[in-house]
Amino acid sequence: MFKLFRILARGTAAQAEEDLFDRHALLVLDQQIRETRVSLERSKLALATALAGDRAEARRREEVAARIDDLETRAVAALSGGREDLAAEAADTIADLEGEIAAIAAARLRFGTEIGRLRHLVADATRRQADLERGRRIAAAAEAVRRLGASAAGSDRATLREAEATLQRLRRNQVEAADLDEARAEVEPGQDIAEKLAREGFGAASRPRAGDVLERLRQKATMQPAGA
Structure with missing residues (x-):
């Protein structure tokens, strides 16, 4: 032995x-x-x-x-x-x-x-x-x-797989972000067309316009007595 x-x-x-x-x-x-x-x-x-x-x-x-x-x-x-x-x-x-x-x-x-x-x-x-x-x-x-x-x-292939998975996840996140932006735009249906109609003079403006503010200030100015 x-x-x-x-x-x-x-x-x-x-x-x-x-x-x-x-x-x-x-x-x-x-x-x-x-x-x-x-x-x-x-x-x-x-x-x-x-x-x-x-x-x-x-x-x-x-x-x-x-x-x-x-x-x-x-x-x-x-x-x-x-x-x-x-x-x-x-x-x-x-x-x-x-x-x-x-x-x-x-x-x-x-x-x-x-x-x-x-x-x-x-x-x-x-x-x-x-x-x-x-x-x-x-x-x-x-x-x-x-x-x-x-x-x-061995390890290099595992690293490649991890990199590929990371890339796939990044692409998925980018797609999800794009979907989120589109969804936010759709939260208020018709908002974009409403603003467009207002700009063309059809209906009240959805937000204050600089021209309207300036006109209001002119009216106030003419109503004030001279030298006040």
Whole structure:
């Protein structure tokens, strides 16, 4: 039984780890891409260093070869002048320089092998890095769509339903308000037409008019004695 519990505990932990990874897979991918990008930059730097080293060795070889040529010319002149001792000394130096030429050739051979390996590595890593970053952009877009769909299936859809219900209620209230205004206009049937008839001089006015008030004031004015 205890063994079964241990197996279940390990299974639960593994499942929790997988669930955690799935929930944060895009974040994990971003970090991994950053790390692989750093590794790629280091590989490029190593390639650049190897190329620079090979070029330095090539320049060194040219310098040594030029010195050998110069010493050989001088040694031949020394032999012609009867100075075999100087020619022998020059020959020793030339031998050392030729040994250096051989060492440079071996170094350049190693550089060539390393440069070839690094070129292949950098080209492959660059292609794969580009694929990773392209895939990351696609995955991010797909994840955004997935999350939108997941949220729309839950709280977002409920929010949409609530908004739709609010809009329907607002429209209903507006219709009710319009109905109320129409009902108020109908509280006094014929009021509008009565006022219209009064304005046209048919029947007494339903409300005082400014012209009637002014006429009444004029009459009062004429009835008052002068200087009162």
